[in-house]
Amino acid sequence: MAMLDTGDIRLHVQRLTPRDGRPATATAVLIHGLLTDSLASYYFTVAPAFAASGIDVIMYDLRGHGRSGRPDSGYTVDRQVDDLDALLDRLAVTGPVHLVGNSFGGTVAFGYAARRPERVASISVIESEPATQAWAAKLGGILGRVVSQLAHNEADALAWITANRSQNTARLAKGAARLARTTTIARDIPASTVLTDDQIRSVSCPVLAVYGGDSDLAEQAQWLESLLPDCRTVVVPGHEHSVLVEASGVVGGHILDLIHGRQAVLG
């Protein structure tokens, strides 16, 4: 297990490189989602195929998640963007990187591209949106409900999940409950600095946005395309929020097309 200390936080990092010592043609950084997610969602889905196609693949657990450190506070999008910036510095990644973000990970990717445009070659987001006022309000509601249900009756909530969903989900829910209960994450995320429409428009690199056809977020597709100068959206029918894990072949294929196409232009 590779732990990387940024000076502020210990982050769990995994890297998959092209086989046989071939030099990588591009670097991709894969950012996972909130609470029940970790870098494993990439490690066992799209990451091996990305590496096999010649990409240096960097995955890390966001603070509070997976094997990374779980500080009491500091969970805003801005802090996650700080972590990503420090991570790339520590790994001595110099060229622009292709960011891939699932759900909240995509929100971090947009935040990073708005702050450090020169470091980003492209963005692929899955079931995601940039941090806006509406996003902050929605996340505040969701996280508030999670915390209050857990506070009222964590044992019952977990028992219900175990009975009705898989054991895996219950185990993950336990970890998410601990994160929500013992840190300020539920308060921090809705308090993140949001991006203005102009800041979102300033993200000029190619953007791919993938949504599940049955997800509430699919309606974001049109709005993002209208706002971003270079954005393509793909809706995968028959899937909801877990489209990355459930349809990883399709989603990964679209992302690889974007990365290799962009890399051909950048040379």
Next chain:
Amino acid sequence: MNTGQPAADEESVLADISGMLAKLLDEYGLDDIEIGMRTTFNRDLELESIDLVTLAGLLEERYGGRVNFAEFLADMEFDEIIELTVGRLVEHVVQSLKAAEAS
């Protein structure tokens, strides 16, 4: 755990992998779980997906590039991963080691 050159037979590989899993479970304070070929990662050992990433690292330490756990799982459907047994991984490792020996 056997620390010598890895042998490509079921018994040695099961012993290796049991040792790795014992190390992982020890972190959770679970050090007395018996591990056999039919043990499931999810239901019996209650491992999370991030634990499997750690296991992938331990497998790589032991077997080098001859075994690729990430690719093995990436080829599976989600339900298959949930049902994955220690035995299935042992068979995969034995096959991979034999293939590496033959090439």
